[in-house]
Amino acid sequence: MTSSSPAPLSAAHPSHNAQPPGAPGLSTPVLLLMAVACGLCAGSNYFNQPLLHSISTQLQVRDASAALIVTLAQVAYAAGLLLLVPLGDLLERRRLITTLMLLAALGLFTSGFAHNYAMLALGTLLTGLFSVAAQVLVPLAATLAAPGRSGRAVGLVMSGLLTGILAARSVAGLLSEVGGWTLVYRVAGVAMVAVALALWWVMPVSRNAASAQTQSYGQVLRSLGALALRHPRLRSRALLGALSFASVSVLFSTMALLLAGPAHRLGDAGIGLVGLAGVAGALMANVAGRMADRGQAQVATAASVSLLLLGWGALWLGASSLAWFVVGLLVADLALQGVHISNQNVIYRLDPTARARLNAVYMTSYFVGAATGSAMGSAAWLWGGWGATCALGLGLAVLNALALAHDQRLARRARSGAAAPQALQGAGM
Structure with missing residues (x-):
């Protein structure tokens, strides 16, 4: 069941992750x-x-x-x-x-x-x-x-x-x-x-002795499915991550082909330097993290999903303008990091004792989305060039917005479910 009062991200499962007495730390x-x-x-x-x-x-x-x-x-x-x-x-x-x-x-x-x-x-x-x-x-x-x-x-x-x-x-x-x-x-x-x-x-040396003694490799793998079934917001956030990374991977798998083509004629070094625009994604990660700490993870996610939609508009203009391409790449990277950091903040709070397995479920979905987007991007490029590539990336971004709407419904339901017992407890006092 989803916790109604999330634990801080730095919390550790006492029996599995606690430091031994006197451990100096890293x-x-x-x-x-x-x-x-x-x-x-x-x-x-x-x-x-x-x-x-x-x-x-x-x-x-x-x-x-x-x-x-x-x-x-x-x-x-x-x-x-x-x-x-x-x-x-x-x-x-x-x-x-x-x-x-x-x-x-x-x-x-x-x-x-x-x-x-x-x-x-x-x-x-x-x-x-x-x-x-x-x-x-x-x-x-x-x-x-x-x-x-x-x-x-x-x-x-x-x-x-x-x-x-x-x-x-x-x-x-x-x-x-x-x-x-x-x-x-x-x-x-x-x-x-x-x-x-x-x-x-x-x-x-670091060994999780408690888990090693009580669980086999097969049991650990099976528990991943159980976690996914138990937590609806793990599923919704995994879907958000998969769709956002799929959309941006359409760009990543084809950008070198566009930039090296007749419109821009960049070499490998030039393409690599264009990629530096994505460094701003680190800034968005910090902003999204601070917003999540203030309880604004949904706001950060919504802003990031909107940025991804806007980014594909700029990337479409980038077919003939390197400046617009750089703007689109920057905005897409900002959006991806904002969604990703917000997603992690949400899922790590679902069960502080199972963060590694929650991360495995989420990250597996995240990179399955990336692989799917890359394959679809290659096919779109082959079929219709940059125009088809942009249409595909934008379509995936629209699906991402629909997934966000579903996650917001789950978040409201979780808040109302947590508020009801508190109201009953207050009435009985």
Whole structure:
């Protein structure tokens, strides 16, 4: 049942997540390293976006086939969220995180030395599947933080994750300009190995012994479905996340094809620099978080959904105007982060003792939406170019607005349901 008085996000389940007596917590340098690891893991799935034209040219495949690499990365990441992230409740976490990161590095090297499309696809799948180490690191930061500082720890690590996603396109474009698109994956692979080994060196051993003794892997996976059935707003917010990311993924999977085409004629570096407009998404994340803390998560979500609708109008004008394209990209990124941060704030309050599993359900839906949007975007580009792409993205944004209306009805119902017992209690006093 949904709690009528949400617990703060920094609360921890006492038997599972509490620090041992005398635990000093994580130092700032260790938290910064964890933030870098999150950014590298998350960003590894976005390196391909400004490189699609170069990939299609060098590997001699169609633009639409190259764009499917974006979809493969997101499908693999969604599978990792569902199948690997719950292992954080069963296995020793330091070993799990470093193992996942080393396997993700193997995927990056496979892509970096690919001479054909099949090899690139395999590397993309491996990287996407195992880069979910970031989603094990984020709740671990709260678990290992010093008492009263878990909110700061999670905020710092999440900032690293968001910055990694936003900077990945720009870094990839610049590196590709220097040494070709394969250099991007090779450098990222080396960085992934280095950060994984550094984490192994500095992070404390962490095992969720209580869960490991009472639940099997199969039970943990089955509990994800039970949580989804128990919490209507988990389902509504997962739908909101999926539709918003699907809409923006239509853009992400095709923007390089538009910008490299005859209307704009940008190289990989130029496409990467255009992607820097998304850095403003970090600002929206902070604004949405503060609004949620003040009980205005619904307002933040509504504003973000509206921005996404407006963003597609600007992107349509961006077919012939680079300035309008940048404006549209900026607004779409702002909208996506606003919806995402608001969603997380809502779902984490549904059951403070099951946040990792709630996150697994939500994030799986989130990236399934992303993969679907990428695949649909590639098909729309192939069928009708940028006009069809914008029509698809706008259509998904409209569906997102309808999903918000459904979530608002659920929120009102939850508030009225919580108010009724309080009224009866007051009448009996």
